[in-house]
Structure formats: C-alpha cells, structure tokens
Amino acid sequence: MAGVKRSLTAMLGQDETRAMQVTGHQSQHYGLPPSSAFASRSSPSWTPTERTPIRTPLRTPGRSPEPGTRTPSPRLTPFTGKVADFGSDASIVLAGIRGSGKSTLAIMAATAMKRRVIDMETAFQQTMGASSAVYKRAHGGAQCQEQQARLLCDTLEKNNKGCIIVCSWMEITAQRLLRAFAATNPVVHVVRNLEPIQQHLKINDREKMQNLLAVSNAIFRSCTNFEFFNISETESSSESHPSKSDRLPSPYLTLKGAERHFLKFLSQIFPPNAIPFIEAAFILSTIPTEERLFTYALKHAQAIGAVNTLIPVRQLDQRGYVPQGAQFVKTMNRAGPVKALFGENTDWIGIRACIRRGLSPANAVRKGTCGLVIGAGGMARAALYAMLQVGVQNIAIYNRTVSRAEQFANHFQQLLQKDDFQFLGAGRQTRFRIVHSLNEPWPAEFNLPTMIISCIPTHRIGDVPAPDFRVPEEWLGSRSGGVIIELGYKTLDTPLLAQAKNRASKGWVAMDGLDLLPDQGFAQFELFTGRRAPRRIMRRDLLKAYADAHGKQEREEMGPRFGSINEPEA
Incomplete structure (x- = not known):
C-alpha cells in the first residue's frame, strides 16, 4: 500500500x-x-x-x-x-x-x-x-x-x-x-x-x-x-534500573x-x-446468584488427590453428610463441636490464574497446546489439574523418579475415564507422556510446550542443597514463547526463571510463587468466610510481609510488584 x-x-x-x-x-x-x-x-x-x-x-x-x-x-x-x-x-x-x-x-x-x-x-x-x-x-x-x-x-x-x-x-x-x-x-x-x-x-x-x-x-x-x-x-521507566526481581x-x-x-x-x-x-476470570461468575455467598464448596480435592485446606463442619444435613452448595455457608461461623472436616485444594486455583495471566493471546489454549509438569507431588497434581481446567489436552510429565511420574499420570488417566470429568482437557482422549530424562528429545507426537510448571523445591532443605534445575533449551523452542511458572516462593531467582527471563524477547514470561499465593489466598478466604475476598488488600499485605521478612534489599527490588497492585486483574 x-x-x-x-x-x-x-x-x-x-x-x-x-x-x-x-x-x-x-x-x-x-x-x-x-x-x-x-x-x-x-x-x-x-x-x-x-x-x-x-x-x-x-x-x-x-x-x-x-x-x-x-x-x-x-x-x-x-x-x-x-x-x-x-x-x-x-x-x-x-x-x-x-x-x-x-x-x-x-x-x-x-x-x-x-x-x-x-x-x-x-x-x-x-x-x-x-x-x-x-x-x-x-x-x-x-x-x-x-x-x-x-x-x-x-x-x-x-x-x-x-x-x-x-x-x-x-x-x-x-x-x-x-x-x-x-x-x-x-x-x-x-x-x-x-x-x-x-x-x-x-x-x-x-x-x-x-x-x-x-x-x-x-x-x-x-x-x-x-x-x-x-x-x-x-x-x-524502571527499565533503566533493572534488578533481579524487577519485572x-x-x-x-x-x-x-x-x-x-x-x-x-x-x-x-x-x-x-x-x-x-469478561466474567469468566472471576470466581463468582460460575455460581448461581442465590448461592453466591459461598463459592468453593466443590470437591476438586478428590479429583486432585491432595488437600491443602481443612474447614471444620459443625452441622450436618439430615442424611449425616456435609451440606453442599449454599446450605454449607449456613453452617459456618457457628459454635459447637466439630462433627466433620471438609477438605479442599486451592493450589490449582492459584496455578490456573497464573496460566491465564501468563499466556499470550497467540498461545491461547487450542487442541494442539501442550503443557509440561515438573515433579510428581501434591503441587504437581494441582498443576496438572489446573492445565486440564483451562483445556490442555496434551500433558508431559518429568520427574527424577520415573515410577512416581507413572503413578501420577495413572491417577489422572483413571480420573478422566469417569463420566463426571469429561469436561476436563479432552476427557478420555487427553494424552499424557512421561519424559524419562532431560537428555532425551521432546516427544515427537507433542507440540513444544507453551506452559511449563515446576513443582519442585527451590530452596535448601536440611543438608540437601537447592536444586540447579533447568530444562533443555530445545524444549523452549515454541515460536510464540509461553509461560514458565516456578511454584516455589522462598527463592525468586532460580535457574529456571533465569531461562525464562533470558528468553523474554522470544515471548517467554516468568512467574513465581508470589504470583500464585495471592489467588490461592483469595480462594481460601472465600472458602472460609463465604464472602468476596478483598483482593488488593490481601495482595499488598502478602507482599509487605514477604518483603519485611527478607530485608531492605528485597523490599526495594519488589517495588514493581507493589506498583502493579492497583492494576486491573487480567
């Protein structure tokens, strides 16, 4: 023209x-x-x-x-x-x-x-x-x-x-x-x-x-x-003064x-x-109006096979079971003996929020989209469940102990055979692949991953040093980039996150545990109180507590995170 x-x-x-x-x-x-x-x-x-x-x-x-x-x-x-x-x-x-x-x-x-x-x-x-x-x-x-x-x-x-x-x-x-x-x-x-x-x-x-x-x-x-x-x-303008945590x-x-x-x-x-x-990113949008006082009486924990939140139940229904839906909130905040414990998992909610925020429009989830989960513990189960929730149909799993990775994949393969879970991923057609070694090539039947979630520790545990974990560079070959999420929050400058930041010009986005924790906390707040979480206040207080616990230098380097608190959520 x-x-x-x-x-x-x-x-x-x-x-x-x-x-x-x-x-x-x-x-x-x-x-x-x-x-x-x-x-x-x-x-x-x-x-x-x-x-x-x-x-x-x-x-x-x-x-x-x-x-x-x-x-x-x-x-x-x-x-x-x-x-x-x-x-x-x-x-x-x-x-x-x-x-x-x-x-x-x-x-x-x-x-x-x-x-x-x-x-x-x-x-x-x-x-x-x-x-x-x-x-x-x-x-x-x-x-x-x-x-x-x-x-x-x-x-x-x-x-x-x-x-x-x-x-x-x-x-x-x-x-x-x-x-x-x-x-x-x-x-x-x-x-x-x-x-x-x-x-x-x-x-x-x-x-x-x-x-x-x-x-x-x-x-x-x-x-x-x-x-x-x-x-x-x-x-x-912060670009002229970059720091390790400056995003x-x-x-x-x-x-x-x-x-x-x-x-x-x-x-x-x-x-x-x-x-x-427009409203799909907000939790309340999926709940009928008459039931919106309580937003998390859903048994995702049973599907994941891991619990991170327990709620005391002091009143059962006429059949002797934990009340469901809007009836559950009526039993909350009451005195009396605890008759049951209601277990739920909110990790997947925070991980799903990170996936949604981190994926670019070019990487919107499609039939060929592939995700990689690193680890095979409880957080890895929540990560895989979050991928299924956003519609990922092809999931690769890497864990040092291959037998645990196989048990992990087998759990979800059996879950997706049930009629109640056909809405996850591609239902029975969802594909899983175990990656046995970091030295082997990426599975030929899968596209390169556009979401990578690491669920392994990022800090020293006892005498075990912090892992020096990186993924092979060939696995980061997606032409449109993707999102790498490191679920740990005690260390924010891991080798894996450094890989993502070094490839920012190629579309890779780095997210860490401090991106996950607020959304996880929002879910727990609503689960315990039945009320909409004060998101900006909770996010600010979480960052403030983290910065105070890690000294002046960390407080200064977290400035951009504080600056983004008032931005509308994606």
Whole structure:
C-alpha cells in the first residue's frame, strides 16, 4: 500500500472527498447504493440505542487532492448515526490498515467468544495460490481488486454468523461491501497510533506515513459503524534500573490490558452475556446468584488427590453428610463441636490464574497446546489439574523418579475415564507422556510446550542443597514463547526463571510463587468466610510481609510488584 501513489479522490470517490473539503472533516457514514453486490438485502429499520459509536473528526490534508481518474462514486445516503441491535452470534469484521493489531484482537475475541477467525489476506492466498502483492504484480491491480472483491463478498455472505473477519483492503468495492455488511453486523475500525504502524510497514518517511494514515482512516471510517483505538503499551521507566526481581512489562503481558479493554468494548456492542470471557476470570461468575455467598464448596480435592485446606463442619444435613452448595455457608461461623472436616485444594486455583495471566493471546489454549509438569507431588497434581481446567489436552510429565511420574499420570488417566470429568482437557482422549530424562528429545507426537510448571523445591532443605534445575533449551523452542511458572516462593531467582527471563524477547514470561499465593489466598478466604475476598488488600499485605521478612534489599527490588497492585486483574 505504501508504495502506490494514488489520490485521495480515487480512493474515496469524489463525493466523499468534496465533503471533506467543505466541512473540514470526514462526513457521516453512508448507506449502500442499489448497484452494490449487497443491494438485494433489505435495509433494516434502525432503532436508537444507548450505544452510539464515537467518531473523531479527521482534518483535511494541507493541500487539495488531485482530480480523480476513476468514475465518481454514486451519491450515498447518510447513516442515521444509530447502532442496530446485533444478535449474539453476529459475525464481526475488524477493518483497518495493516499493523493496527487486527489479527491479535481477532484471536482475543475468537478465544473469548469461541469463534472462527477468517483473515481475508490469508484466505486470498489460499484461494489464489499467492499473496495479494504477488498476484497484483503478476496480473495487474484491476484483476487483483476484482478477485479481492469477489472473495470478500462471498466470505461476508457465507459467514455472517459465528466468525471474526479481518480485512485491510481499502478499494472502493471493498468499502461498499463493508458498508452494506455494517447494516446487520458490527464492523469495527481498529485505529492505532502512528509509530507501531510505521514500524510494521517499514516506512521511514514520517510525512508519507502520516498521509497514508490520514487516507486510510478516512476510508475505513466511511464504511464502519464502530471504532476501537488499540493503545500501544510502552515500557516503564524502571527499565533503566533493572534488578533481579524487577519485572519489566513483557509485550505478551501488556497484551492482557488490550484484551481486557477490547472484550469490554465488544460487551457494549453485543447483548448481555454474549462475551463469556469478561466474567469468566472471576470466581463468582460460575455460581448461581442465590448461592453466591459461598463459592468453593466443590470437591476438586478428590479429583486432585491432595488437600491443602481443612474447614471444620459443625452441622450436618439430615442424611449425616456435609451440606453442599449454599446450605454449607449456613453452617459456618457457628459454635459447637466439630462433627466433620471438609477438605479442599486451592493450589490449582492459584496455578490456573497464573496460566491465564501468563499466556499470550497467540498461545491461547487450542487442541494442539501442550503443557509440561515438573515433579510428581501434591503441587504437581494441582498443576496438572489446573492445565486440564483451562483445556490442555496434551500433558508431559518429568520427574527424577520415573515410577512416581507413572503413578501420577495413572491417577489422572483413571480420573478422566469417569463420566463426571469429561469436561476436563479432552476427557478420555487427553494424552499424557512421561519424559524419562532431560537428555532425551521432546516427544515427537507433542507440540513444544507453551506452559511449563515446576513443582519442585527451590530452596535448601536440611543438608540437601537447592536444586540447579533447568530444562533443555530445545524444549523452549515454541515460536510464540509461553509461560514458565516456578511454584516455589522462598527463592525468586532460580535457574529456571533465569531461562525464562533470558528468553523474554522470544515471548517467554516468568512467574513465581508470589504470583500464585495471592489467588490461592483469595480462594481460601472465600472458602472460609463465604464472602468476596478483598483482593488488593490481601495482595499488598502478602507482599509487605514477604518483603519485611527478607530485608531492605528485597523490599526495594519488589517495588514493581507493589506498583502493579492497583492494576486491573487480567
């Protein structure tokens, strides 16, 4: 796009350009003329809603555009500025210039809404056997645009539900197709500041980049009904004074902020509860309203085979059993003899939270996703259970004592044969593999892992020194990186975490026991009290207690953790 000299009139059509010249900014949205490829669709009746797209005026370039060399666009009827009510399964189009972040946002939305992503450029290459740029050089611009329009029209007609469609094409026919599609579906213009787009397109001339951005914004604003500004996160000033515990903002972790904002944006477009991911990270969302005073009366401990929390029960039900669900909370905080103990495991909850926060959108859990658990004790069981909870279907296990690793895997293989646990991983089809040695190659039938959880001690125990454990570098070959979680918290600078930090530029994120403990504590608080945990207070006090116990130097190096307490949770 950057190398093609084309007038604004040719790209927009003379009517749109004239409107910009007269008013000093872009005109309102327009309806589609009868000659459009979508002309056979009946125009929906527009009803006012509280959701109105926000538009930013676009200033006219300093000089008047050249006269157009193409046939002028027909006069278009302005949109009313109101937004239609979309069905919960309506497909979304993300439109915008290349480099604005559409593909990443599409993965985020598709993961949350369980939809299929269709990238028009990828579809073009699969259909025509060459990319748009290569096809254009071989067959000319007119032929390329004709094929793009035909493919876009076919895609929109056949995939108007259940998809996230990514499009960066700006030609006039594509504009008309998107404008027509916006009558029944959300068409979102993804905007981004200049620098990251310039870097992506490799355009050194800033003025040329500004002109390209002005033209593309005018085009996409003429054929979309929503606009989302994709904010580019920047590293904090702490980068100039790094320390061993200073956690610089990884680009993969800062994407969590964009994910949260974009899904909240989509939740305002679609009907309530159409975006399940918005509330899925919060414990209370899975509990019926009438039972929300108590949120953890679930027997995960039986599935894991390990207990880390015991609650005294002073009142049994009529059958002599521990009450379940909302009835359980009514027996809490009462005086009297203890008649039973209720055991639960909250380790997996903290580990699951770390997995969710640490995985980038590019590593969203899919059918081929693979995880590695190091160890075979109680924490390893909780780690594997957390992987199953997030949908991992391929799990490798490494332990120094192979027989214990085999017993560990056998426990979960038997568990997943039961009908009650088919929702975990792939149910009976979940695959486990024992890695016998760090010297053997990664299992050929598994993809390289994107999540590695170490459940072995990180500190000295008696006369046994702290382990010097690292994974083979070949195992860290995932092209999109991943997350490495060290569950120990007494030592925060382990060799394994050093491996992750050294590979931060390749997408690897390091997390430790201090990332796990708060979420584990939240679960225990709610389990004991039946109330929502005061998360920021608990996180702050935990870090303060840890820093106080480890001296002044540790307190200073934990500054970034304290600074992130008030940030919204992923």
